Amino acid sequence: MRMYDLIMKKRNGGVLGDGEIRFMVQGYTRGDIPDYQMSAMMMAIYFQGMNADETLALTMAMAESGDMLDLSDIRGVKVDKHSTGGVGDKTSLALTPMVAAAGVTVAKMSGRGLGHTGGTIDKLESFSGFSTAISEQQFKENVNRVGIAIMGQTADLAPADKKLYALRDVTATVDNMSLIASSIMSKKLAAGADAIVLDVKTGSGAFMKTEADSFALAREMVRIGNGAGRKTIAVVSDMDQPLGYAVGNALEVREAIETLKGNGPEDFVELCMTLGSYMLVAGGKAADQEAAERILREVIANGSALEKLAEFVAAQGGDRELVYHPDRLPQASIAQEIESPMDGYIQRIVCDEIGICSLLLGGGRETKESEIDLSVGLVLHRKVGDAVKKGETLATIYANDQAKLDAARERFLRAYTIDRNPVEKKPLIKGIVME
Numbered sequence: 001m002r003m004y005d006l007i008m009k010k011r012n013g014g015v016l017g018d019g020e021i022r023f024m025v026q027g028y029t030r031g032d033i034p035d036y037q038m039s040a041m042m043m044a045i046y047f048q049g050m051n052a053d054e055t056l057a058l059t060m061a062m063a064e065s066g067d068m069l070d071l072s073d074i075r076g077v078k079v080d081k082h083s084t085g086g087v088g089d090k091t092s093l094a095l096t097p098m099v100a101a102a103g104v105t106v107a108k109m110s111g112r113g114l115g116h117t118g119g120t121i122d123k124l125e126s127f128s129g130f131s132t133a134i135s136e137q138q139f140k141e142n143v144n145r146v147g148i149a150i151m152g153q154t155a156d157l158a159p160a161d162k163k164l165y166a167l168r169d170v171t172a173t174v175d176n177m178s179l180i181a182s183s184i185m186s187k188k189l190a191a192g193a194d195a196i197v198l199d200v201k202t203g204s205g206a207f208m209k210t211e212a213d214s215f216a217l218a219r220e221m222v223r224i225g226n227g228a229g230r231k232t233i234a235v236v237s238d239m240d241q242p243l244g245y246a247v248g249n250a251l252e253v254r255e256a257i258e259t260l261k262g263n264g265p266e267d268f269v270e271l272c273m274t275l276g277s278y279m280l281v282a283g284g285k286a287a288d289q290e291a292a293e294r295i296l297r298e299v300i301a302n303g304s305a306l307e308k309l310a311e312f313v314a315a316q317g318g319d320r321e322l323v324y325h326p327d328r329l330p331q332a333s334i335a336q337e338i339e340s341p342m343d344g345y346i347q348r349i350v351c352d353e354i355g356i357c358s359l360l361l362g363g364g365r366e367t368k369e370s371e372i373d374l375s376v377g378l379v380l381h382r383k384v385g386d387a388v389k390k391g392e393t394l395a396t397i398y399a400n401d402q403a404k405l406d407a408a409r410e411r412f413l414r415a416y417t418i419d420r421n422p423v424e425k426k427p428l429i430k431g432i433v434m435e
C-alpha cells in the first residue's frame, strides 16, 4: 500500500477502507508517513468528506494508535467532558472542579489551542509549573486521589491525534465533521471514562457554523461513543459570540476562578450548570437535572469547588496559591480600551474574528513550533443585545506589543456591528442529543 495512492483515491472522491485508514494512521504515528503527505490527505478529506464508516474507522484507528486506558479498578463512574472548540470557552476550567467537588470522578484528555479557538492545556499552563504531560500511572493515581485529572495526548495515549491535531491547526484543516469527530472521540475512548458529555458549539465562533451541521456532528459523536459502550450525550450550545467576557489564556483562567467564587458571567454559569448536571446524573450523584444543579450551586457557595481547583492544580505540579491570588497569573504590559464609535445596541459579533484578535496578540500558534503568550487577550465589556453609548468601552485589549495591539484593535472593530435597533438575546442551549 502507498500513501500516494490513498491521497489520490480520496482526492478523487473515493471511499477509504478500514485497512487503508489503519495503514495511514499507523504509518503517520510511527513517522513513516511525512507531514506533507498527511497534510495533503487532510485537505483531500476536507474537500471530499468521509462517510460514517470511514469516520468510525478513523476514530478507532486513532484511539488504538496508543494505549487504551482501563480505569475499571477505580471506584464509581468516571466522567469525561469535551467541547468542539470555541472562543472564550474556559468551561473545563470551572466545570471539572465543580463536578469533582460534587463527588463525580473526572478523567479527561484535553488539547491545546486549535485554529481560532483556545485549548484547555494552554490555559492550564497559566498556573506556573502545571503539566498535563503526566504518566498514565500518575493520571490514574490523581483520578483516584483527587477526583480529577487532565492529561494531553502523549506518545502513549492517542498519539495519532497529538500529531494530527498540531498539523490541522496550521494547515486550515480543522473544520471538517469527520476530522473533528474522530479527533475528539479517539481521545475520549483512549482516556477510559465510562460516560462522556460533549459540548458541541454552533455559530460564527464554532468550527460548525450552522445548527444543522452542529447537530449532525453531535449525532455522529454520540453514535460513536454509545457504539463503543460509553454513555454519551451532547449539548449543542451557542458560539455566535464569545462565552463569558474573557478571551485569552490567563484572562480566561481568572474568569473561571471568579466563577468558582460565585461571580461568573450569566451565560458561562448557565453552560456549566447544564453540562455539569448531565455529568452528575451520569455519575449517579443526582436523580435529575434540578437536583444536580442544586448540588453544583452548593459546591460553589461553600467554596469546595474552588478548593478542588487548587487541589487539582497542585496535584499536577502547579502553584495552588495562584487560585487564591489570580492577580499573580501572567499579566500583559499594555491594557487599552476600545471605545464604541456610536450610540446603539450590539447587533452581532463575528465571533471567530475575536478569537483571531487573541491569536494576533500572540495567544495562539502560527506554526507547530510557535510559543504562545499566556498573558494576552481581550475582555469584552459589551455583548450582543447590550446597549452602548458613543465613547463607552466595548472591550479592553491586553498586549505586550503595540503593533500587535493595533492589528488586533482594527480587526476587533470590524467584528462588532452596532445599530440603533434593540436586539433580542438568543438562547444559549440549542438542544440535547442522546442518540
Ligand code: URA
Binding pocket: 083, 084, 085, 111, 114, 174, 179, 180, 181, 183, 184
Ligand atoms: N477539539 C478537538 O479535540 N479536536 C478537534 O478537531 C476540534 C476540537
